[in-house]
Amino acid sequence: MTEPSPIKPTHSPAGKPMGPIRSALRTIRLTIKSGLPKTLFGRALMIIVMPLILLQIVSAWVFYDRHWDTVTWRLSASVAGDIANTIDQLRRTPDARDEIFQSVRQNMELDITLLQGEILPNQETEISSQLDRLLAQAMNERVRRPFIIDSSSFRKQLILQIQLKDAVLNVVVPGSRLFSSTTYIFILWMVGTSLVLFAVASIFMRNQVRPIRRLARAVESFGKGREPEQDFKAEGALEVRQAANAFNLMSERIRRQIRQRTDMLSGVSHDLRTPLTRMKLQLAMLGDSPETQELSVNVSEMEKMIQDYLTFARGEGGEKSIECDLSEVVKDLAATWQASGIALDCHAEGKIVTWLKPNAFRRCIDNLIANASRYGSQVWLQAGKRGNAIEILVDDNGPGIPEQEREDAFRPFYRLDRSRNPSTGGTGLGLSISRDVARTHGGEILLETSPHGGLRARVRLPI
Structure with missing residues (x-):
């Protein structure tokens, strides 16, 4: 065996x-x-x-x-x-x-x-x-x-x-x-204490992150033109409070600069309009003649140019953002242009509620429609939500803008028409004002080739 x-x-x-x-x-x-x-x-x-x-x-x-x-x-x-x-x-x-x-x-x-x-x-x-x-x-x-x-x-x-x-x-x-049995006792204590410590750490970190999130929302709101009524309250860790204080100082300097610019331009506007008004009165007292009529046209053009320049420099900085229906604003603006005889097709995709400076936004879209109607015989206006943004499209069937000149078209006083005739090329501020307004709302304007053969202006606003 x-x-x-x-x-x-x-x-x-x-x-x-x-x-x-x-x-x-x-x-x-x-x-x-x-x-x-x-x-x-x-x-x-x-x-x-x-x-x-x-x-x-x-x-x-x-x-x-x-x-x-x-x-x-x-x-x-x-x-x-x-x-x-x-x-x-x-x-x-x-x-x-x-x-x-x-x-x-x-x-x-x-x-x-x-x-x-x-x-x-x-x-x-x-x-x-x-x-x-x-x-x-x-x-x-x-x-x-x-x-x-x-x-x-x-x-x-x-x-x-x-x-x-x-x-x-x-x-x-x-x-x-x-x-x-000490094996399970050890594991139980190890896992139990870890869960308790993790819960305490999570609560602590959440309390530390909350002021950072509030600061991020305040910065985003300020960047979109939704100026808060009071300063952001500094809370949290020392670094977060320092960032909040820096944001408050920055926003206050920006608001002060806007107020000073607006006040200065208001004074300039008043000073320039006063002599123009006297000139118009004097021309009216001279009676009707070819010379006075030509001078009256020049004075009117000068008044319009000054108004456009001041509007561009002022940037509608004093207007407050309110929550409104963007579709209604676009439809009202389209109805106004249609009533003036412009061939305009408008399509808004349902109700689009967002924060806007209504007058500034109307001026932005109005300038785009004016630019499209100046060079095209038909204008198409569309508004709708695309992902996490709102898009407004203004198309025309005109000659368009060469791709290499599209960015230059946003420069103040830049005109594709090399002549200085405002009746054909405008003052060169329409697109500049529109981009300024779009960026004030935290958005942007892009120029593209329209499927209708002309120019497409794409306005993107964050939701």
């Missing part, structure tokens, strides 16, 4: 974790590679979570390396020593087998039975867990006999079968002798 060889312990996935630091670094690298969160709150949480995860992995490694291995090895060695002592007693006093088994059952909590004439299968058994590996190592060192381990229900009990000379010793070991 050949006896089975002792079990050779092998490592398995259920064994002690190998390279936890390397795994943690790999996880962090993959997270960074996949892309960090876009928001500040998400990035702040990542800054907190990643070290927390790394700390948990290091703690788990230290626990398994020191506590789990040490405690499990001592428990396994204790069971193996009790079994070796029982086998030694059976060898010395085989007649006292029942008394020995009774004593072992009472004092060592081992349920032992002897299977006469049984032989263990002559094959190696694969190790399935860290507990099996340590127990097999202890059995090889202390018992030195072939054995089989059945740990399928190790939390309740573990069965060991040891090959003796003419029998098999069947040992049922209770799970309490080999399984330490």
